[in-house]
Amino acid sequence: MTGNLDSTDWAILGELQRDGRLALTELGRRVNLSASAVTERVKRLESDGVITGYRADVDLGKLGYAVLAVVRLKYPGNRHEPLHALLAERGEVLECLRTTGEDCYTLKVAATSMAHLEKVVNDLTAFGSTTTNIVYTETLPYRGPSLPTSAG
Template sequence: MNKPRVKLDRIDRRILEELQLDARLSSADLAERVSLTTSPCWRRVKRLEEEGLISGYHARLNAGRLGYQVMAIVQVSLDKKDTQSLQAFEAAVQEIPQVLACFRISGRYDHQLIVVAEDLEAYGVFSGNYINSLPSVKEVYTSFVLKEVKAATNPPLPG
């Protein structure tokens, strides 16, 4: 069940905007950028974390520089769609580091995965060894990313 939307004032939005630009800002630098003193700014950040609005701080890595030259969007249809089968598939996917994201989706397929591989040959081996052997997999459809146009990591802040 979704939690109710957190109400944000102008200062909360500024804090979130600044942290999205640079999550490594010190409390003092963040406070200065949003025109607050350090203690009230720190308390607001802690409240936003406690309310679940800030779910973590991350470094975004460049997959290509790590040797992953292939990104694939993999759509998977399961032959069994009961709760136990869905949970088994989703638990297995979470254990595979090359799967960057997994979404349960509506439509023809049941799940969509974002996967990285060193090259096409490595993807072929990975697909055969991992994707096709996941619990209840019936059908797999793969599309390869030709160009990353936009990869936002955060939703837009409400106005």
């Protein structure tokens, strides 16, 4: 898909990743397009599935989630549906990645306390062994991809 994106598309993506609420007129100004041209490009990026949604980034601490952890799960079986059902129920699991290597899944978990985190991890141990790392700080929060060096 990246072959279909030009440097203007990448610039639009960069601006929207920094501020998904950016007015289309301001977005157009920042990428040197008219409001109608930038609107057309954004709609195309959405319909092509490049832009999959918009969201608000929130401060977990201000919402009462004082503990952030990365939990790695070794899942011994090949029936993953029960785990997927648990993940759908547990709002504390912010992200889950299926990975290669020794662990099968890497999860980002927000908890209100260490006791809360322990409960979440205990629920996950029904599916396999876990390793939990507490996050001190988010040194680099998710930022999305940037303009490839070959696209500009």
